[in-house]
Each structure stands twice: as C-alpha cells, then as structure tokens.
Amino acid sequence: MYVISLIWQVAVGFVKECGAILQDLTPQGLHAMFERFRGILHEGEIDKRVQFLIEGLFAIRKAKFQGFPAIRPELDLVEQEDQFTHDMSLETELDPETNLNVFRVNPNFAEDEKAYENLKKSILGEDDEDEEGSDDASDGEDEEESDDEEDEEQMEIRDKTETNLINLRRTIYLTIMSSVDFEEAGHKLLKIKLEPGQEMELNIMLLECCSQERTYLRYYGLLGQRFCMINKVFQENFEKCFVQQYSMIHRLETNKLRNVAKFFAHLLGTDALPWHVLAYIRLTEEDTTSSSRIFIKILFQELSEHLGIRLLNERLNDPNMQESFESVFPRDHPKNTRFSINFFTSIGLGGITESLREYLKNMPRMIMQQQKPPSPSESESSGESSDSGSSSQSESSSDESEKKRRKRRKK
Numbered sequence: 001m002y003v004i005s006l007i008w009q010v011a012v013g014f015v016k017e018c019g020a021i022l023q024d025l026t027p028q029g030l031h032a033m034f035e036r037f038r039g040i041l042h043e044g045e046i047d048k049r050v051q052f053l054i055e056g057l058f059a060i061r062k063a064k065f066q067g068f069p070a071i072r073p074e075l076d077l078v079e080q081e082d083q084f085t086h087d088m089s090l091e092t093e094l095d096p097e098t099n100l101n102v103f104r105v106n107p108n109f110a111e112d113e114k115a116y117e118n119l120k121k122s123i124l125g126e127d128d129e130d131e132e133g134s135d136d137a138s139d140g141e142d143e144e145e146s147d148d149e150e151d152e153e154q155m156e157i158r159d160k161t162e163t164n165l166i167n168l169r170r171t172i173y174l175t176i177m178s179s180v181d182f183e184e185a186g187h188k189l190l191k192i193k194l195e196p197g198q199e200m201e202l203n204i205m206l207l208e209c210c211s212q213e214r215t216y217l218r219y220y221g222l223l224g225q226r227f228c229m230i231n232k233v234f235q236e237n238f239e240k241c242f243v244q245q246y247s248m249i250h251r252l253e254t255n256k257l258r259n260v261a262k263f264f265a266h267l268l269g270t271d272a273l274p275w276h277v278l279a280y281i282r283l284t285e286e287d288t289t290s291s292s293r294i295f296i297k298i299l300f301q302e303l304s305e306h307l308g309i310r311l312l313n314e315r316l317n318d319p320n321m322q323e324s325f326e327s328v329f330p331r332d333h334p335k336n337t338r339f340s341i342n343f344f345t346s347i348g349l350g351g352i353t354e355s356l357r358e359y360l361k362n363m364p365r366m367i368m369q370q371q372k373p374p375s376p377s378e379s380e381s382s383g384e385s386s387d388s389g390s391s392s393q394s395e396s397s398s399d400e401s402e403k404k405r406r407k408r409r410k411k
Contacts, residue, residue, distance in 0.1 A: 005050045008040070012053045016060060021070035034061065048270075049229040056230065059187055067191075168198065172205040182222040190230075202227070203237040207245070210263050211256040221266030228272035235274075238267060242277045250291040261295045265302030275315065276324040283328050283343060284336045296328075297347045304349055313352050329356050334363065 015022075015033055022030040037054050040046060046054075060068065088094075106112060171192060179185035189202060206227075210220035227234040245252075245260055252260065267273035281296060282288070288296070304312050316325055330336040337360050341353045 005047050008046060008050045009053060012037075012050070012057050016057055016065075016068055019061060020065040020068055023065065024070065034058070048225075052226055052229045055183075056187075056190070165198075165201070168192075168194075168201055169205055172202055173209065176206065176209050176223075182219050182226060185219075185223055186226045186230075189227075199231075199233050200237045200240070203234060203241055207241055207260065207263065211252070211259045213259055214255070216259045216262040218266070221263055221270075224263065224267055225270050225272040228267060235272065238264075238273055239277050242273070243280050246280055246292065246295065249295050250289055252291070254294070257291060257295055258298055261298035262302050265299050265306065268299075269303055269306035275321055278328055279324040279326075281328055282330070283340050284330060285339050293343070296343075300344070300349055300352075301347060309349070309351050313354070316352055317355055329353070331356070331359055334360065 015030075015037075019030060022033075034057075037057065041051065041054055060066070172189065175188045175192070176185055179188060192202075194202065203224075206220060206224055210217070213220075224238065228238060242264055245264075249257060249260075264273065268275060268277075281292075283296060300312075307315070315321075316329070329340050337356060341350070341356055341360070344350055344353050
C-alpha cells in the first residue's frame, strides 16, 4: 500500500510540473490523465494524503496551472526562433548506434580541431584571445566595483521590527477567519508564499485561532489534518507545537486548554499526527499538575469518542508503540502504576488499563516487599527468627563437641 501511494504521489508531482506544457501540446492526453485521477478518487482505495494531493491537483488545473509555468524564466535560455523541436514517439524503435561505443582513432584529428575552432568563432562572434585580453584589462575595474558594492552592502538598513512577520500573521489570520470551509481555507493558505522557516508561523496561527474560539470548532481540526497530510513539514511543526503547548499548559485558561486538547485529539485520531508524541506526557503524581491532568483527560476522552474504546485499546496495546506509551502507563514503580490506573478509571476510561492491571497483579512479591517499609510486627518476628537461628547454631556446635569427646575416650 505504501508503494502504491508513493507512485501516485510521483504521478501528481509530475503532472503538476508538466501540466502547463501538456495542456498546449496534447490537451486530450492531459484530459485522459485527469479522468484517471478522478476514477482513483471515486474508488476510494487510496490513503488520505494521496487523496488531498489529487484534489489539490484539480484545483491547480482549474487555475490553469498558475505558479507552475511550462518553462521557468531562468531556464528559458534559447530564443524562440533558434529553437529546434524534436518530436519522438514512445512506440517507435530507436537506433541506439552501438557502433559509437567503440573508440576509433581519427586520422584527421588536427584538421577537424581547426574546423571546429573556426565554426566556434563564427557562431560566438568573438575570439578567445580577445576575451583573455579584455579579462586582464577589466580586473582593475571589477575590483573598484566590488569595493563600491561592499560599501553599499554595509549601508543597507535592516528592519528589526518584524513588520513582514506581523503582516504574514495578519494575512494568515484573515484567511482562516474569512473562509467558508476548511477546503477553501487550505487552498488559500497554500497560495501564500512562505520563506524557508516560516511554515511554523502557519501552525502557530492555526492553533492560536483555535484556542481563541468559545467552543471547539471541527473546522480547525480538519484544516490541521489537511496540512499534515499534504506536507510533512507541517506535521513535524505540529509535533513541536504539541510539546510546547504541553510544557506551558498551566498558563492556558480552561477554555483554551479544552480547545487545544480537542484539536490535538483530532489530529491523533485521524493519524495526521504520529502517536509517539504521547511519549512527552509522563502521567505520575509528581510530574503532572491540575492543568496537565485536565489536558490529558480531555485528550483521551476525545480519542475514545472518535475511535471507540475497543480501537483505542488496540492502539495503546500495539507492541511496536509500547516505548511511546511507557510514560503514560508507567511500570517503573507500583505507586506510579496505581496512579495511572486510578486516573483513567476516574475519567471513565478504565478499560484501557486492563494490561496495566494485569501487570500490577502479577508483579513479583519480592519487589513489592522491598518497596514497602517493614512493619513493627515484621521486625519483631525477624528478631525472633534471628535469635532462634543463633540458638540452634549453638546447640549444634555443642553436640559436635560431645561427639568428639566420646571418640577420644574410646581410643
């Protein structure tokens, strides 16, 4: 399944880059490609990431491949009248000309080289020797120009008021708030040109807008899911946002805390966010506060409503993900294990702690006794046992001495 989805991702990227030129050369062929993409969407046998990519490709086609030119300006080096187009068919047999793979000595090598030099001069219109002379003469001028450019670069004024960043956040905010649905918002936000490293601003603004609402809106969860499925950069950024929000959860109000927890629960429930982010949560009495417990409570209750208690239990008992869930279901100390069991039982999710209960029930008794302080009765019994042990040792030693005396008398 992964290989098939990867193939479709490559196909979408190819049509996205070459769609403009294919629209001019073979519009019927391009139409056949999009009909195939439409059929794949109707079949519904692809994952959501590929589905979103194909839907985005249809939106790009509707916009006449705006932003994806047939030939990029920096690659348009040959004039139109100097271009020679070679048409090739995929069905015709081509002559590989294997005889050219064998080296043969050219008897007229010197003459061919002179002919090549004359041809090069006639095409370029200038002599290499003249170029070398002009290069030597222009060295001094280049040095002076470079000095002037350095002076100009030193005089550049840098804006440290972050005006561009503020304008970007304002644009993202207005786009999110003015869109009718998440698909329109996602399409508009993807058109915003982001410089490298500014992708995090979109994640932060989306999470901030979600937290400011009076009640949680599924609109934000669907929008965040769409970005995670389209680009893994946004997925990694949301993972960082999860860590940051959980570390500062005590600063949020109850309403904001609830919206943030439901937002991340939606991403986890739809597999838009990897479940290993739960490794950042350590559910113990010492490592949690009242705010963090409320966050964990809402997070797992939303996951239970979205997935169901049976599927959630299967996810949490996945043997490949146990390292990520050790901090939520700790087994390092009986006290922490009991706290986790009691916490999930109190919020109505005791069913996901069955394996943890079995572990606590079958825990070796020696570990339990070592971690419990000795009671006064146990200390007295241990003292009596030590006294009885010493008396028995003394009796056995006296018996051995009497046996030795008897043997000596017989001799």
